Amino acid sequence: GQNIDQPTEMTATEGAIVQINCTYQTSGFNGLFWYQQHAGEAPTFLSYNVLDGLEEKGRFSSFLSRSKGYSYLLLKELQMKDSASYLCAVRDRQAGTALIFGKGTTLSVSS
Amino acid sequence: ETGVTQTPRHLVMGMTNKKSLKCEQHLGHNAMYWYKQSAKKPLELMFVYNFKEQTENNSVPSRFSPECPNSSHLFLHLHTLQPEDSALYLCASSQAITGTEQYFGPGTRLTVT
Numbered sequence: 001g002q003n004i005d006q007p008t009e010m011t012a013t014e015g016a017i018v019q020i021n022c023t024y025q026t027s028g029f030n031g032l033f034w035y036q037q038h039a040g041e042a043p044t045f046l047s048y049n050v051l052d053g054l055e056e057k058g059r060f061s062s063f064l065s066r067s068k069g070y071s072y073l074l075l076k077e078l079q080m081k082d083s084a085s086y087l088c089a090v091r092d093r094q095a096g097t098a099l100i101f102g103k104g105t106t107l108s109v110s111s
Numbered sequence: 112e113t114g115v116t117q118t119p120r121h122l123v124m125g126m127t128n129k130k131s132l133k134c135e136q137h138l139g140h141n142a143m144y145w146y147k148q149s150a151k152k153p154l155e156l157m158f159v160y161n162f163k164e165q166t167e168n169n170s171v172p173s174r175f176s177p178e179c180p181n182s183s184h185l186f187l188h189l190h191t192l193q194p195e196d197s198a199l200y201l202c203a204s205s206q207a208i209t210g211t212e213q214y215f216g217p218g219t220r221l222t223v224t
Binding site: 031087 | 151155169201212213
């Protein structure tokens, strides 16, 4: 089976750096995705990791360690608009083409 | 229009009603998906279509019936739903089923009374 864990809620202040962790257990790992979802809106794609290491994209970076079943999303220079839910999702060969999503981490950024 | 659109955005229906949700993607993608998002639960995949053919049905009750007439359109037909089916229903598309990014529509907020 598959299992994805991420913290339920996090808080941070503007200008700070926050790291959202995600741990997963899968039978046939085939990629990890991070999505951002603002309240009442569709999830939007942030990053994709399939090999170990860090992928950087502007203020956002995502890290993957396949041996540890671990990923994190790093958000730098936080802005109020970064307040959203961040969804970790894993593609598992055993689950076909499906993305298996975690419950999401709600990030609140305050001034 | 661009991206993935869904109609209606909000729907309230009784348990004996029949309604349909519509999804349209303007991205030229070949794969389309239905997801269910309930409060405090992860996004759950319901159905996958690849080149109009259903490739996955994630043990979804038969009261949900998908239809994919072409690669750009996806429907979810609803009948005799239960209150626990109230949720946000999200449509997504990707270039291929093994593609990386899935692009999501804004969702239909469904309330079953």
